[in-house]
Amino acid sequence: MHLGRYRVLALLAAASIVASACGSSSATSTVAPSTGTTTATATPAAAASATGLPATDTTVYPRAETLYTSGKQWGAPSTWNPFDGNSAMGVVGLQYETLFLYDPIKDAYTPWLASGGSWDSGKTTYTINVRQGVTWSDGSAMTAADVAFSINIYQNAALGSTLFTFVDKVVANGNDVVVTFKGTPAYQEWMQALYNMPIVPAAVWTPLNTADILKSLNMKGIGTGPYTYKTAAQDRMVWVKNPTWWATKALGLTVAPTYIVDIVNSSNNVALGQLLAGGLDLDNNYLPGIAQIVNGGYGVTTYFAAAPYMLGGNTAWLIPNTQKKPLDDAAFRRALAEAIDPNNVVVKDYGNIVAVADPTGLLPVWTKYIDAAQVKSLGATFNTAKAKADLAAAGYKLGSDGFVTNKDGSAIKLNLEVPDGWSDWMAAETLIATDAKAAGININPTHPDYGTVVNDRNGTSTAAPIFDLVINNDVQIGNTPWVYYDYIFRQPQIAAGAARNRNYEQYDNKDAWALVQKLDQTPVDDLATMKSICSQLQKIQLTNEPVIPLWYNGEWSQVNNSVWTNWPSDKGAQVQPATWNGYWQMGAIYMLTNIKPVKAS
């Protein structure tokens, strides 16, 4: 009988199904003791009763105690090293904290792990008062020695920090840390460092402070922050509340969620689905159609209730390669700036969730540094007729095909590159090209893959940058507009290659750079001097247009109010609503202390 053979095959099939099912349930590493919960269902939107076990041991997170976020983590969390810029969401901010917080809306520094800080009368020595009573998550006390160590660690060349180009010595002295500087301190960068340096325990990190410091993954790190590592997988990062957080006693602050589950981004539309279904509370992705959704009764809100819906987090610039004809001609660049209507992009592409940028490109929080009168007289605004006139006046003749040619008669065709797959920028570049065409400038919108764009823009070790135009928004909001001017005017030019990430347009202006350095060396509270230097920089920028500001890219943030409420808004608590790197210490931590569960758990 041949039936036997078929029986064997059927058994094999059945066995493999069972084996694969068993295999998948042990897919990830942590296996915790099983709990006795009964009510939780398959989706995170279900409520479940508490288990009675300590938070660090539970394996099912009650919905009312859990905050689901997404938007920062592109790719599985792979390192928890606070000195690695690619560390998982919240490593710096939730687990490790900084000496100060900075609020960009109020332009104020809040003492955090430092209880205060002050300059001496000559403004050459800075004293950090280390807060007492702060404990690490393993129970030991944080001391001034830890703080001094955490600053001195930046001397490690593997971290590539420029801090010690202007800092001289950092010494612990009782409960203070005294910092001395070489020459005139770079006040702006120093204040920036104060709210960006994670404070780590010297006991743990002294042996790790070698050339291989970035290799240690630091999975179960010891920090001062309100959360500690619970678990991580290919698609999530889970934090659990630290019951001994110092700020509860010292500042009366408690973080509301017991668990924070950060979901790895797969794609924006999946995030949108999760947000609408109630599986996500806070999403920091760019979501298409969010303007319709906010008004659609889904319980989803944004920082502003109406346009522009989002805070501005960075500026999108059109960057020309000023080493190429005709982009080396300031007159041509000006005409280009006048030919483009960013409002077109704002309305048609983004549906008004971004805003047109000021001609200086400075973010709304830096309005006080903008010389408005100067902008009015010198700034370029959208005006196709004027663009055409300026082109003609500068000597660019209109050819028979409707496009202007170079002064020597050769055709002008500028390739505008954005990374393939960045759909909003792909749509934007088409609109920009259409605008430019109306004024006679031939722009060809392309979208090669990301790697090619990076190579064309940065150049490689064997080739100079070959791009014509790119859109870029690398530099984020910070405590000072110096970050923008460093980005625009950096000298000397960084060698072509992977490390090149300033002055993409290759614009050489020694006066501008001198002003930028002067700005860096101005104390942050000297508003008058800062304004004066900024005004001079803006004059150079507006007359030369080395980069053309387009729109303010949003600090994408949309929240679902079905489980947590009292989110940041311009009518409520005005704090940063983002989980991105660098934003926790700009006040986003208050978001966690402000939110309340809709149902008492």
Add this chain to the structure above:
Amino acid sequence: MRRYFGRKLLTYLMTFFVAATIDWLIPRFMPGDPVAQLVSRSNGISPEQAKALVDYYTRLFGLDKPLPVQYLNFWNSLIHGDLGLSVYGHGTPVTDMIMAAVPYTLALLIPAILLSWWAGNTFGAMAARRKWLDNTALPVGYVLTATPYMWLALVLSFVLAFSFRLFPLSGGYGFNLEPTFTWLFFTDLVAHWVLPFLSLFLVQFGGWAIGMRNMIIYELESDYSRYLEALGAPQGLIRKYAFRNAMLPQITGLALQLGVVVSGSLVTEIVFSYPGVGHLVFAAIQSNDYFLLQGIFMFIIIGVLLANFIVDIVYVVVDPRTRVAMRGGTA
């Protein structure tokens, strides 16, 4: 028998060698610098920090060694089961990343392939026998087999997950759970598994059903069937022989189908964000992580060759004529 398998093995080994070499060559031919890309994704860092990261990663990935050395290292690592480090995973070993994703993909593919094969063949055989079934239900098979995998996934997701909330929209298991050996976790795992499985199952089911139906009809029209009919053999007996003969090309088809199904699972996993190998491939494509892609494809090559080898064995077990041919006779 030994010569037959020996030759097969030799062919497979040579194929593996060639495929592996091509697989290794591919990333080296791609223009662009994966390290530069990776570093440029962390925006906001200073140029000095960027340079430090670049040096670190270049050393880590061994990109500073000459090509022949890299090739030898590749084979050396392969023998030790080391598929390199992933750029997308910031230096996580590729093997680890694949092993975390493989159970999910196998859990989708193996039941989908085997169940659809069995169910499709059974249904196709039934349709070949019953005219009314052939005219009503079988056309569905044509529609199913012509359906692109991702479109079916989209429709299923839209109807069952989004509109009716019967199944979760995406993911491998709920975000409120950690992997444990509990009933709760298991049911959650299955709930997330159903829709991706259905997408793969339905399309293949259609294909097998139609194939089987055609094969059976063809067999029923062949000489030996007519002869048995003329002899007065019962219909059941004829159908039994026809079924057995029809099975053979279906088994061969199974081996050839593997490559297609793997790509089908890729797009399905994308739609559902199911954390399997396909999803990893997609992420690797987007981050231009050549090492991860190289490792995954090596894995797929080995898997497909292995599966082909198994099907060859099964074929020998099932078809007595191959055994006769191996012994030098003619069927």
Add this chain to the structure above:
Amino acid sequence: MTAEFDPTMSPAAGDAEKAPTPKAKRARGEFLFFALRSKKFVVSVSILLFLILLAIFGPMIDTNDPLALGDLPMRQPTLDPGNWFGTTYFGEDVFAQFVNGLRASFFVGLLGGGLGALIGMMVGFVAGYRGGWIDEVLNMVTNVFLVIPTLAVLLVITSYLQARGVMFEAIFIGATSWPWAARAIRAQTFSLRSRDFIDLAKLSGRSGPKVIVFEIAPNMSSYLFLTYILLFGGAILIAASLDFIGLGPTGGMSLGLMMYNAVTWAALQLGVWWWFIPPGIGIIAAVGSLYVMNVGLDEIFNPKLRDI
């Protein structure tokens, strides 16, 4: 990313050593007689013709540029001229995209399937006719192509090409989907070459290639045609998959690209079903009717399969 091995094809492809019924030449009238009586054939050809007409004349009826951003985003379809299928997130005309995409999909199918058929025939005929070590070598080449992840190759090539056209996609699909066709044709050639008429041709002094072209191929003509149809359908499906993961042509429109855009711009979550349903139905209709036509033709050509 290999072509579909399609079990709808009969007789068996692969290693089964079944000899097909020799397809005798049929008079045109006889063919038409059986063709029109086959329901499968009539229905499938009608659907296919309708789609082809739509692809050819559609863009002339609806002259909107499929990529033009309009002012009325996400409008529901109303089935009147100008808004047959509604608009996308950007206000683009879905119907215009659909008919243009249909054109591109058919083009890729035609060319890609054709190229695949050509290569498959060359490899299959030579391997089947010559046998021996040429057969072994070609077999191994076929195996390598079957096993290589074509996706990886595509990635490399696309990273060199700034802009990719539909032509490139068709060539790529043709160059990677031939293996199963080669196998099938080889098996058929194998069984045909021991026939008497082949011996006769060889005795008459015909050279190898001439035997293949003038004796073997015409005897398998219906088989070859069916192979081509399957490759055609398979090429459309593969192209849709490639477009869906973003590796398709960089300009223009295609049905797979419509689905990719729909998913990327959250059509699923925003309920814009008219953006991704039409392209899917278009593909199903095109490929499905091709497969049904395949089976119908098989029945027409092979009298044993007819159920008269």
